[in-house]
Amino acid sequence: AQKVTQAQTEISVVEKEDVTLDCVYETRDTTYYLFWYKQPPSGELVFLIRRNSFDEQNEISGRYSWNFQKSTSSFNFTITASQVVDSAVYFCALRDTDKLIFGTGTRLQVFP
Amino acid sequence: EAQVTQNPRYLITVTGKKLTVTCSQNMNHEYMSWYRQDPGLGLRQIYYSMNVEVTDKGDVPEGYKVSRKEKRNFPLILESPSPNQTSLYFCASSLSGMGIGTEAFFGQGTRLTVV
Numbered sequence: 502a503q504k505v506t507q508a509q510t511e512i513s514v515v516e517k518e519d520v521t522l523d524c525v526y527e528t529r530d531t532t533y534y535l536f537w538y539k540q541p542p543s544g545e546l547v548f549l550i551r552r553n554s555f556d557e558q559n560e561i562s563g564r565y566s567w568n569f570q571k572s573t574s575s576f577n578f579t580i581t582a583s584q585v586v587d588s589a590v591y592f593c594a595l596r597d598t599d600k601l602i603f604g605t606g607t608r609l610q611v612f613p
Numbered sequence: 614e615a616q617v618t619q620n621p622r623y624l625i626t627v628t629g630k631k632l633t634v635t636c637s638q639n640m641n642h643e644y645m646s647w648y649r650q651d652p653g654l655g656l657r658q659i660y661y662s663m664n665v666e667v668t669d670k671g672d673v674p675e676g677y678k679v680s681r682k683e684k685r686n687f688p689l690i691l692e693s694p695s696p697n698q699t700s701l702y703f704c705a706s707s708l709s710g711m712g713i714g715t716e717a718f719f720g721q722g723t724r725l726t727v728v
Contacts, residue, residue, distance in 0.1 A: 599669065
């Protein structure tokens with residue numbers, strides 16, 4: 502079955518703390534793509550990253566980093582030194598044949 | 614600017630009154646899709662279109678219709694809306710389907726309330 506699990510419904514941190522959002526996936530495919538999207542309070546979906554299954558290198562973009570581990574079927578997202586502007590709902594998604602399969606999202610609240 | 618545009622952004626309607634949510638993209642993308650977002654359920658696909666005049670059902674198509682007469686437009690039609698269709702709707706497009714893992718561009722969302 503194709504499935505994405507984001508077990509953390511909501512996380513609250515204080516500014517400057519590091520925070521990791523978990524994403525576990527299930528797929529029957531040997532080649533697959535994983536995504537992270539951010540949904541700020543304004544509601545739009547903002548693309549953060551796409552990762553294919555061939556590339557297990559971790560990726561860093563500023564304060565954001567992603568840890569892809571095929572052995573545990575996980576694609577976790579870490580925000581370093583969180584800021585209030587990071588407050589949003591974050592979705593992990595898996596590409597299926599003709600659609601994206603989304604997790605249920607993790608709401609991150611960063612307090613000043 | 615590359616974008617997917619949905620209209621309206623907010624809509625309150627009454628049960629049974631037909632409505633259309635428009636979606637337009639300016640990137641010449643072949644693939645377009647509609648999702649609905651509900652609390653605790655994430656986003657689920659309603660319909661998708663691989664190209665002009667080609668549409669297929671997604672995971673939750675009941676109560677919805679779509680059409681793809683032109684490449685840039687992919688309207689979502691609710692012939693007889695019901696309260697369980699109250700949701701946040703997103704239109705998405707990508708270059709050529711999801712088969713090559715291309716990035717999906719999403720519209721701003723349409724928050725629909727059916728009373």
